[in-house]
Amino acid sequence: MNACPPSPPRHVLWGRLFLNPFAVSSRNRGFPEEVLARVIMVHLAHLLMKNYHGGHVAIRLALGGCANRPFFRIVAAHNKRARDGKYLEQVGCYDPLPNSHNEKLVGLNIERIKHWIGCGAHVTKPVEKLLGLSGFFPLHPMTITNAERLRKRRALKAETASEEETPASASNLPQSPPSDLKKQHGYPHSVHSG
């Protein structure tokens, strides 16, 4: 299903197999040059290992920046690569610290994101949440779930606070979140707990 399978760097293949008979590797060193010109040691096995078996391209956040100053690049990279390692293409950036206008800036190269998703790239959860907030994807269900959970927690806290203030009155009934909000999003009630 991977439309864009990873390939080993071409110069390595060419160099080792075809072009440079005078490339002296450690195994070929002892031999005189005339012999080397005819007999080229071909090292192929570890080249085959370079293709990640069963891997896929992922669009994810790569962390950069300095101490106490994170900065994320939204990056299309192989799944098995290091988080901050070699990537295929940088496709956006995200600054988690708000600026002087109280904004968090996210840059998205929509054309290239569309291309990689078209190639079969997977998108990690944080990037999905960001894209959902931006309107490019639908809102992520966990965003909504967390919002509802927060709301419930706050309602509960307010309730207990008011109960402590007036312990005598027992008329404070727990309030459930308004049901029309859930209906607005069309999410079935069973998606989130409670």
Next chain:
Amino acid sequence: MAGFGAPRWRFLWRCAASPLALRRPGRALLWSRGYGQDAGSEANKKKSDVTKPCFMDELVQSLLSKMTGLDLQKVFRPIKQELKPPTYKLMTEKQLAEATRKAIEEAKELLKMPPVLSEREPIDDVLAEDRILEGTETIKYVFTDTTYSTPHRERFIVVREPSGVLRKASWEERDRMIQVYFPREGRKLVPPPIFKDENLKTVFREDRHEEVLNLCIAQFEPDSADYIRVHHQTYEDIDKHAKYDLLRSTRHFGGMVWYLVNRKKTDGLLIDMIQRNLIDDATCLINLYHMLHPDCQSAKEVKEEDAYGVDLIKVFMKTESKKVGYIELALQAYQEALASSAAL
């Protein structure tokens, strides 16, 4: 994620182009990354009055460029640049003529007038209302589409407010974001304090109008409120102190004349032109005035009488101007000077 399934590809962003394109079809064509390009004049005619000329009309532009003049010494005066020792060339008459011709062409390029647009209307377009997110965040997210090939005017820049509302970014936010991701030379993220009203007054006292206008063009978009405000204040100050010569032979002169003629404040400029013996420029000015205000009295009289040169100025002076005395004096002085030089 398993329950949610693969994301559906229905993009919530509206595919409509920017608000400009919907309301004024001609304007959207003007803007790609650059500015100051003369679009086809037909496309820019205002819809309200078919015969009313626009700033970009060829006829208007030719009149304005005639009035601007072409003082090569002023256009190519030394500006702040890399320090190089001067080069001297030995040329024949023919080569000198060729070099002058090339210089004139380059000067014409430098004198291309920056556009005059009306103020842009504010963007207030809500794309989605997700009130369920209210209270989860205290900070708004600004999402910018950094695709290299889209023109800046059509770029999608959306803001997700803490209340959960997803709206298109305002013009100021747009300008800031585009400057962050596609920085332009000469433009700062925060407009420099020279554009504040108090500081503008100081700058005008030092006769640095052209400098301010150049900085303004680099910093602001031509249809932004700040650009228009700074330009109007500069023109008002020049008109008040009759410092028209500061802008002559620069690319701002056309804009200033357009502003003055639209508001019928041409008297000072007319006097200045007569005093400098630029009668052709004065006739151009009056022709432009008649083009823009075809219903005024002097236009009708000129149509009947078909006056030229000094007569045209006299007709205009009697009917339209407020400083009749000054213009008469200036005309008299000019005619005396002409007579005395003819006598010599």
